[in-house]
Amino acid sequence: MKNIHMIISATLCSLMLLPSVSYAQKTPMGKFARAAMKAMPRTSECHSLPNRADDEIPTKTVVDQHFDKWTAGTNAEPDTKMLGGGSVNYVLPADLMGTKGWTGNEVYQAGQACALRMYESEYGGLAGGFISTPEMELSGDVVLKFRARCLKAGDEGVIRVALCDNNEGPVDDRDFDISDQWQEFTFATDQATFNPNNIFQFSAEEVDLLLDDIVVTRKANKIPAPQVLQPVNNSSTSFTARWSPTTTASSYLLNVYRKEMPEHSVEPGSLSENFDGININADGKTINQDNPGYPEGWTINLSAQGSQDVYTSEGNYSSAPLSLCLDAVGDEIISPETPAPITSLSFWVKPSNMENETDYTYSLVQVAVYNEKDGWIPIANMPNYYMQAEGGQYSFTSEQIGEGMTRVKFFFIQKNSVDFAIDDVKIDYATQRVPVTQLDKELTDTCYTMDIDPNYEYFYNVRAKNGSVVSKPSPDMWVDGILGVKVEAKEATNVTETSFTANWTELNNADRYKLNIMKVLQPKEDMQNVVVLSENFNKIDQGTTDNPYNPYTYVFNLAENGYTTTEWLLQLPYLADGMAGAQQTNVWMGLAGLVTSPHLDLTCDGGAFDVDVKAYNTFASDTLFVMLLKNYTDNVATDHRIMPLTLNGTGMTSATIHFDATDNKNLRENVILAFMSMYGQPFFIDEVTIRQNVRKGETLIAPYSVMYPKGSGFNVTDLDPQYTYAYDVTAMRTKDYTNYVSETSDRVYVNGIETAVGSVSTGSNALDIRVAHGSISLSTDYDSADVYDMQGKTVATVPAGRHAVSLAPGVYIVKAGEKTVKVVVP
Numbered sequence: 001m002k003n004i005h006m007i008i009s010a011t012l013c014s015l016m017l018l019p020s021v022s023y024a025q026k027t028p029m030g031k032f033a034r035a036a037m038k039a040m041p042r043t044s045e046c047h048s049l050p051n052r053a054d055d056e057i058p059t060k061t062v063v064d065q066h067f068d069k070w071t072a073g074t075n076a077e078p079d080t081k082m083l084g085g086g087s088v089n090y091v092l093p094a095d096l097m098g099t100k101g102w103t104g105n106e107v108y109q110a111g112q113a114c115a116l117r118m119y120e121s122e123y124g125g126l127a128g129g130f131i132s133t134p135e136m137e138l139s140g141d142v143v144l145k146f147r148a149r150c151l152k153a154g155d156e157g158v159i160r161v162a163l164c165d166n167n168e169g170p171v172d173d174r175d176f177d178i179s180d181q182w183q184e185f186t187f188a189t190d191q192a193t194f195n196p197n198n199i200f201q202f203s204a205e206e207v208d209l210l211l212d213d214i215v216v217t218r219k220a221n222k223i224p225a226p227q228v229l230q231p232v233n234n235s236s237t238s239f240t241a242r243w244s245p246t247t248t249a250s251s252y253l254l255n256v257y258r259k260e261m262p263e264h265s266v267e268p269g270s271l272s273e274n275f276d277g278i279n280i281n282a283d284g285k286t287i288n289q290d291n292p293g294y295p296e297g298w299t300i301n302l303s304a305q306g307s308q309d310v311y312t313s314e315g316n317y318s319s320a321p322l323s324l325c326l327d328a329v330g331d332e333i334i335s336p337e338t339p340a341p342i343t344s345l346s347f348w349v350k351p352s353n354m355e356n357e358t359d360y361t362y363s364l365v366q367v368a369v370y371n372e373k374d375g376w377i378p379i380a381n382m383p384n385y386y387m388q389a390e391g392g393q394y395s396f397t398s399e400q401i402g403e404g405m406t407r408v409k410f411f412f413i414q415k416n417s418v419d420f421a422i423d424d425v426k427i428d429y430a431t432q433r434v435p436v437t438q439l440d441k442e443l444t445d446t447c448y449t450m451d452i453d454p455n456y457e458y459f460y461n462v463r464a465k466n467g468s469v470v471s472k473p474s475p476d477m478w479v480d481g482i483l484g485v486k487v488e489a490k491e492a493t494n495v496t497e498t499s500f501t502a503n504w505t506e507l508n509n510a511d512r513y514k515l516n517i518m519k520v521l522q523p524k525e526d527m528q529n530v531v532v533l534s535e536n537f538n539k540i541d542q543g544t545t546d547n548p549y550n551p552y553t554y555v556f557n558l559a560e561n562g563y564t565t566t567e568w569l570l571q572l573p574y575l576a577d578g579m580a581g582a583q584q585t586n587v588w589m590g591l592a593g594l595v596t597s598p599h600l601d602l603t604c605d606g607g608a609f610d611v612d613v614k615a616y617n618t619f620a621s622d623t624l625f626v627m628l629l630k631n632y633t634d635n636v637a638t639d640h641r642i643m644p645l646t647l648n649g650t651g652m653t654s655a656t657i658h659f660d661a662t663d664n665k666n667l668r669e670n671v672i673l674a675f676m677s678m679y680g681q682p683f684f685i686d687e688v689t690i691r692q693n694v695r696k697g698e699t700l701i702a703p704y705s706v707m708y709p710k711g712s713g714f715n716v717t718d719l720d721p722q723y724t725y726a727y728d729v730t731a732m733r734t735k736d737y738t739n740y741v742s743e744t745s746d747r748v749y750v751n752g753i754e755t756a757v758g759s760v761s762t763g764s765n766a767l768d769i770r771v772a773h774g775s776i777s778l779s780t781d782y783d784s785a786d787v788y789d790m791q792g793k794t795v796a797t798v799p800a801g802r803h804a805v806s807l808a809p810g811v812y813i814v815k816a817g818e819k820t821v822k823v824v825v826p
Contacts, residue, residue, distance in 0.1 A: 057469065063133055063200075063216035069096045070109040075210060078110035078117075078151070084131070092131070101134025106204075114211045115151060116159075116204040128160075128204030131211065135166060135199055138192035140220040144200055147213045149182045156180075157207030164201055165193040178209060194224035221469050223248040226446070226462045228474040233484045236507055240449040241460045243474065249464035254441050254448055255473070258456040259433030266340035268430035273298065273335075274319045274423060275310075284312045285325075297336025300324065311421050318348035318391065323423035326365055326412040327352075333410040333422060338429040342369065342405045343398045346426045350391030351384035352419040363418035367396070369405035376409060377402065384418045391421065399736065403432060435459070454481060454508040480733065481509040482740040487729045489745035497822055499717040500750050502727045506712045507742060510731035515707045515714050516567070519723040520749070521700040522810040524789040527693065532609070532702045533597060534689040537580045539563045545616055545684060548574035548581060554591065555632075559706045566703040567598040569632055576684050579616060585680030595685045596632045597673040598703040602692060606661030607668035609692040614654045617645035619681035626657050628671045638667045642678070652686065697808075701726065708732075722790060724811045724824050725750045749824065785816035 073079030084090045084104035092102040096109075106129025108115040116129035148159045162173035172191040192198045202211055226249070229242040241254060278300075279293040280286065287302065287309040294300050302309040302324060310322045317323035324333055349365070357363065362383040368376045379400060387394075406429075410422055438458070439450060442465065452458050458479040464471040490503035502515055521530065540563050543549030551561075556573035558564040558580060571594040574581040582593025602609050615624055622645045627637035639662075645653045662668065673690065677683045694700045704725065707714060719725060726749045731742035787796040787805060789812060796805045807825045814821045 057219055057221050059217050059219045061215065062136055062138070062218050063099075063214055065098050065102075065133075065214040067109075067112055067114050067212055070112055070114060072109035072111075073115070074111035075113055075151075078108040078115035081108070083107040083109070099134055102132065104131035105129055107131050110151075110210055112212070115208065116202065116211060117151075117208045118204055118206070128206075130201055130203035132164075132199045132201040133214070133216070135197040137196045137220075138163070138198035138216075138218060139194045139224070140192070140218055140222045141190050142188070142192060142216060142218045144187040144189075145184060145213070145215045146187075146202070146211060147182050147184050148176065148178050148202075148209055148211050150178055150180045151208035151210055153180045155207050157209060158205040159185075159209055159211070160203045160205050161185075161187055162201045162203075163187075163189055163192060164199050165195055166197045166199060167195065168193060171198075175205065178207075182210075182212075184213075190222065194222075223464050223466050223469050223471045225471040225474045226252060226464050228460070228462055228477045230483070231460075231477065231479050233479075233481055234449065236454045236481055236485055238449065238451050239458070239479050239481070240447050241462075241477070241479075242447045243462045245446050246464050246471075248466055249471075250444075250467065251465045252443050252446065253463040253465055253470065254439065254443055254460060255437065255462070256439035256450065256458060256460040257435040257437045258452070258458045260436045260456065262431065262434050265431035266429070268343075268428070269339070270429070271335065271338060271425075271427040273425050275324055276319065276321060278310065278322065278324075280310055280312065280322065285310060299332070299334035301330070301332045302326070308419070315390070316350060316421050318393070318423040323348070323350070323421040325419060325421055326410065327415075327419035329412055329415050331412040333425075335408040335425065335427060337406045338427060340406075340429040341371075341403065341432045342401055342408070342427055343430050343432075344395065344428040345369075345401060345408055346393055346395040346424075347410075348391060348393050348421075348423040349382070349387055350421040351387050351389070352421075353417070354384055354387075354389045355417065356385070357383075357416040357418065359416070361416045362414065363416045363420070364412075364414040365420045365422075366409075366411045366413045368409045368411060369401055370407040370409065371402075371404040372406075373404065377405075381413065382420075384420075393424070433457070452479070457509060478735060480735070480740045482507055482731050482733055482742045484743060485731070486743040487513070487731050487745040489727070489729045489748045491748060492727070492750045494715070495750060497721050497820075498719045499715065500719075500725070501713055501715045502729070502748070503713045504729040504745060507731040509733050509740075510742070511733045512708050512710055513714075514567075514730040514732060515709055515716075516728050516730070516744075517704045517706065517716060518701050518726045518728075518747075519704040519720070520726055520811070521694060521702075521723060521790070523694055523696060523698075523791065524793065524795075524808070524810060525791055526695050529610075529691045530694045530700060532600065532602070532690040532692050532700065533566065534687075535564055535566065535568060535597075536578070536687045537564065537685065538578050540575050540578055540580060543575045543577060545576045545579070545618065548576050548583075548682070548684075550574060550583070554589075560708055565705045567706045569596045570594065571596070571632060574682055574684070576616075579684035579686045581616075581682060581684035582675075582677070583682055585677075592676055592680060593682065594632055595675045596629070597688070597690075598706070599670055599672055600690070600703065601701050602628075602659075602668040602671060602690075603665055604698045604700050605693040605695060607659070607665065608661040609659050609668075609690060611657040611659070611673065612654075612687070612689040612691070613643060613657060613675075613685065614652060614687040615643065615645060615675070616650075616652050616684040616686060617677075617681070618650050618683060619677070619679055620649050621645070622681055622683065623678040624683065625674075625676045625678060627674045627676065628659075628667065629674050630671060632672065632674065637674075638671060645683075721822065724822070785814055788813040788815065 084092050084107045090103040090105055092104050094100045106117045106119050114131060118126045118128055121127040150157055156179055158175045159178050160175050162170040164170050171193060172189045174187055176185045224246055226243040226246050232240040273295050277293050279288040279291050281288050285308045308325045308327050311317055311325055312322050364381045364383055366378050367380045368378045370376050408427060459476045461473040461476045463473050485507060488505040492500040492502055494501040551573050556570040558568040559566060570580055570582060572583040572586060572591055574583050580595050582595055585592045611626060624643040624645060625640055626643050627640040629637055641657045643655050643657055675685055726747050728747045729745045733740045783800055785798045786794055789795050809825050811824050814823060
C-alpha cells in the first residue's frame with residue numbers, strides 16, 4: 001500500500017511533496033545542505049512588558065479623497081491625458097491628491113471625479129484601469145465608503161474593490177454592480193494584515209466608470225497574535241512555554257491544555273465500500289438513475305457532466321464487477337458521516353492513462369475531509385503521474401487526515417485528458433482525545449514554566465492583550481517532551497555470549513527509539529587493518545544506474561528503511577540495485593547529493609585510516625570528494641581527499657583512499673565519512689570499507705548495528721563473540737512532518753557475557769567469576785581455569801579454589817573444562 005505524503009495547491013495545480021527530515025526540527029543546512037526552515041532558538045529567556053492604559057479606541061478617518069482638484073474634463077467627457085501608468089511607475093501626481101502615495105493606470109480627470117477606462121492589454125484582451133490608495137496600516141475594523149457609476153448612459157458593469165497587502169496579495173475583495181447612476185457603496189472588513197503596506201485598490205471590470213468620494217475609517221481594535229515558539233523541555237515532567245513579544249501588547253493570555261479521552265467514547269470501527277451493489281444500465285458504463293442502488297449514506301454525483309459513470313472491464317476495478325469513474329469537473333463521491341473521528345483512510349485509484357500533460361494543467365482528483373468547525377479541507381490533489389498505471393491502493397494516516405474529521409470526499413477539480421477510477425474505500429474511525437484546559441493565565445513575561453503529567457500530550461497557545469483588545473490566539477504549539485531531554489539508558493540484562501537485552505526508560509511522547517549498538521575492541525597487542533566499518537548496500541533492490549529509484553525526500557535513512565544495518569544517510573537520494581547514490585545537485589535548494597556513513601571514532605593510530613571504495617559515476621571523468629564532516633549539514637569538511645573516477649566515460653572505479661595521522665584529535669573524533677560529486681552529478685557507491693590499525697592499549701569503538709524499536713527494551717542477538725559491546729539510545733517522534741529527536745543517552749557497556757558477577761554451573765562443577773577494577777576473582781570446582789586475551793594468548797591459569805588475577809582493562813575469555821565465559825575488565 002502506498003502512503004500519500006502530498007498536499008497540493010489546486011490553484012497552482014502543481015505537486016508538492018512534503019519533505020522528510022531526519023533530525024529534530026528542520027535542521028539548518030550549509031554548503032552541503034540547506035533546509036527551508038531554520039530551527040527555532042531554544043533559550044528560555046523571558047521578556048517583560050510594561051503595563052499600558054486601557055484607553056478608549058477611537059475611530060479615525062485615514063483616507064478622505066474627493067477629487068476636488070481634478071478639474072480637467074467632465075463626467076461625460078473625461079480629460080484625454082492619462083494619469084499614472086508604467087511610464088511614471090504608476091504614481092499619481094501628489095498635487096492632485098490629498099496625500100502622497102496614490103498609484104494607478106488608465107486613470108483620467110473627469111470634472112471633480114476619477115475616470116477608470118478599459119484598455120487593450122499587451123497580453124491580449126481588455127483590461128481595466130485601476131487606482132490604489134497609499135500604503136497604510138489598516139488592521140482593525142475598517143469601513144470604506146465610495147461612490148461610483150458607469151461612464152456612459154445605459155451601461156451596466158462592475159467595479160472591483162480589493163483590500164491588499166502589497167507583500168501578500170488580496171486579503172479581501174468585493175465586486176459591486178454599478179449602473180449609469182451614482183450610487184454609494186460600503187465595504188466593511190477586518191481582514192487587513194498587521195503590516196504598514198495595506199491598500200484599497202479600485203479597478204474597472206467590463207466597463208469604463210467614474211469614481212468619487214473615497215472615505216476610509218479605521219478603528220484600531222485588533223492587535224497581532226504573538227509568534228509562538230518551541231517549548232523548552234526542562235524534563236519529562238516540566239516545560240517552559242515561550243513566545244515572541246509584540247510591540248502592541250501590554251500582557252499575554254497563555255492557554256495550556258492537554259488531550260484526554262472524553263467521558264463517552266465509541267468503539268473503534270471501520271466503514272468499507274466497494275460500490276458493487278450499484279445498478280448499471282445495459283451500456284455497461286452509466287448508472288441507472290431510476291434505481292441507482294447507491295450504498296446507504298453515500299452521495300454519488302457522476303452523471304451531470306461526464307459521459308461515463310463506472311468501469312466494468314477487467315483491470316479497471318480493484319474488486320469486481322465495477323469501479324466508479326471521475327471523468328468531468330464536478331464529479332464527486334462523498335462518504336456518510338462516521339460515528340467517531342476518522343483515524344485512517346485507504347482507497348484504490350487508477351488513471352485512464354499515464355501520459356504527460358505537458359501544459360501543466362493536470363487532471364486532478366482531490367481528496368478532502370470534513371469536520372463541523374472547518375468544513376471541507378483538501379488533504380491531497382492527485383495527478384496521474386503520482387499513481388500506478390495499473391491502479392493501486394493509497395492510504396492516509398491520522399496525522400495527514402487531521403483531527404475531528406468525519407466524512408471523506410473524492411472530487412474531480414480539474415480536467416485535462418485523464419479520468420480516474422475509484423474503488424474499495426476503507427475508512428477507520430475511533431474516539432479521539434479532546435482538549436481539556438490546564439492553565440489559562442495572564443502574564444507580562446514571554447515565557448512560563450509549569451509541571452505536567454507525562455502521561456498526556458500538552459499544547460499551548462498565546463493571545464496578546466492591550467487593555468480591552470485581545471488578539472486571536474497563536475497557532476497551537478505541541479509540547480514534544482523530547483527535544484533537549486536525555487534518555488536514561490539502563491544496564492543490559494540477559495547477557496550471553498552472542499546476545500543481550502538493552503534497556504532504557506521510556507519518554508512518553510516518543511513513538512520509537514534509535515538503539516545504536518557499538519563494537520568495542522581493546523587489543524593486548526598491535527592489530528593491523530582492523531575493519532572499522534564495511535557496507536556493500538546489497539539489500540538495496542530497487543532501481544538501476546540508468547533508471548534510479550527516487551524516494552522523493554531530501555534526506556533518506558537507509559537503516560530505517562531496512563537497507564543497511566548501520567545508519568547511512570543519503571541527501572538527494574538515488575537507489576540502484578546494490579548501490580546507494582545521490583542525485584544531481586539541486587541549485588535552487590542549495591543541496592548537494594551526499595552519501596554519508598554513521599558517526600565514527602577514528603582516533604586510533606593517530607587518526608590514520610584507509611577507505612576502500614567502489615563507486616560508479618554517471619558523468620564522464622567525474623571526481624568524488626571523500627570528506628570527513630561532523631554532520632551532514634556542515635558547510636566545511638574537517639578533512640578530505642579526492643578520488644578520480646572513470647577517465648574515459650562512465651562506469652565503476654575502485655580505489656583505496658588514505659588519510660594520514662594528525663595531531664588534532666578533533667579531526668577524527670565523532671565524524672562521518674561523506675561522498676560528493678565534484679561536478680554535482682549523480683553517482684553511486686557500491687562498496688565501502690574503512691580500515692584502521694589499532695595499537696596496544698587503544699580502544700576502538702565502531703558502529704555495529706542500529707535498530708528503531710518501540711517500548712523500553714530490545715533483545716540484541718547474533719552478536720560476533722570476538723567483540724564486547726556498548727549501546728546508547730535516542731528517543732524519536734514524528735509529528736506534523738517534523739522529526740523530534742532527544743538527547744542521546746550515556747553509553748552503556750555490556751560488562752560481561754553470561755555473567756560478570758555470579759555462578760555458572762555445568763553438571764556438578766561450578767565456575768564463579770567476580771569482576772573488579774583491574775582484576776577478576778575466580779572460584780572453580782574444576783581442576784583449573786585458563787584466562788585468554790582476545791588474540792587467544794593465555795594470560796593466566798588458575799587452580800581450583802578462589803584466586804584473584806590482576807589484569808589490564810580489556811576483554812578476556814575464561815575457560816574451565818567445557819565451559820567458556822567472556823568477561824570485560826573495566
